[in-house]
Amino acid sequence: MQKVLILGAGKIGALISGFLAECRDYEVHVADVNGNAANSVVAAHGLPNLHAYELDASNPALLEAHLREHPADTIISSLPFYCNVKVAEIARKVNAHYFDLTEDVAVTRSVRKTAEGSTRAFVPQCGLAPGFISIAANALIQHFDEIRSVKLRVGALPQHPNNALKYSLTWSTDGLINEYGNPCEALVDGRAVEVAPLEGLEEIEIDGMIYEAFNTSGGLGSLAETYGEKAQTMDYKTIRYPGHCAQMRLLMNDLKLNFDRATLKRVLENAVPQTLQDVVIVYVAVAGRQHGELREENYVSKIYPQVIAGRLWSAIQVTTAAGICAVVDLVMQNPGRYHGFVRQEDFSLVDVLNNRFGKHYSDGGGKEISSRMIVAGTTGQQRVAGGAR
DSSP, rough: EEEEEEOOOOOOHHHHHHHHHHHHSSSEEEESSSHHHHHHHHHHHHOOTTTEEEOOTTHHHHHHHHHHHSSSEEEESSSOOOGHHHHHHHHHHHHHHEEOOOOOOOHHHHHHHEEEEEETTEEOOOSSIIHHHHHHHHHTTTSOOOOOOOEEEEEEESOOSTTTOOOOSOOHHHHHHHHHSEEEEETTTTTTEEEOTTTEEEEEEEETTEEEEEESSSSSTTTHTTTTTTTEEEEEEEEEEHHHHHHHHIIIIIIIIOOHHHHHHHHHHHSSSOOOEEEEEEEEEEEEEEEEEEEEEEEEEEOOOOOEEEEEHHHHHHHHHHHHHHHHHHTTTTTTTTTTEGGGGGGGGHHHHSSSSTHHHHTSSGGGGSSSOEEEESOOOOTTTTTTO
């Protein structure tokens, strides 16, 4: 039984631990600076292959000492993005596979450097966005002879918004602020450029609902680098309800809270409630030439909260945990296939959707519009993304 160490027993780490332990193919160790949090995860499942530890993983010396005493084949970090550079370095030292959920571009560049020459897989940017969105976009791109534009759009939204921001905190506040405040990567006229966050505002309609979308950092992953010489334009934007972007511009730009992120975090966590009643929207549009004709194909899905192992989990928890567990499973079940720095687009969409964890993207949470995800072309032909249903 392969051993997995999960760092962080928070919203996402708890479900990652449950997913991997419940399948009974992994011995799962979950560690958190708050030992009670780790113990709660273990108690909730009551499985003999799930173990809890109190560990300050932000301290490299303590993390390395723990791994020397309790060796692991794989390390999964669900810690804040700024912890992951050191975690990856420790993974290299102890010869373990490494996975994280970071959206931070600088962290990913550091992990890439750490991974050079390793026989183990180093897979940053797992989860939803970056992560699954890159896998879905890459699958569509393969259908084209020439690529004109690639649009990646993802939103994690409350189903019933009732505040001025039209938003609820569904995941890491630090990660949210990082996405809203850092420069964003894009391709414009075939050139890699940086664009400003909270800009590029556009309207998007999905299933008859009007949303807005705007630039945020990190969601493009390594996709622009992979197709930089082949695509004319490529960008990633976050989907929100109309009006949200203007409110965040007020907070971050006009009131200058992008330069005082600690205060912004306190404001958001004190004023904006959390919710399990959310919906995740995944939208990809690729346009280009197929057999000499200009065509477009889309991948569109909505995922809702799901009951897993007797507990209700939010859509953002499900999609993030399922995304990382699927690629962990694919790496661990295919020894030697993945090594060094591994991009999200190195994984097949069909493999992910057919995976025992990735299938939660197809399940959709019981809503009829999400029960099947279709890749549709403008020619009227349709392909079921996960193979035959």
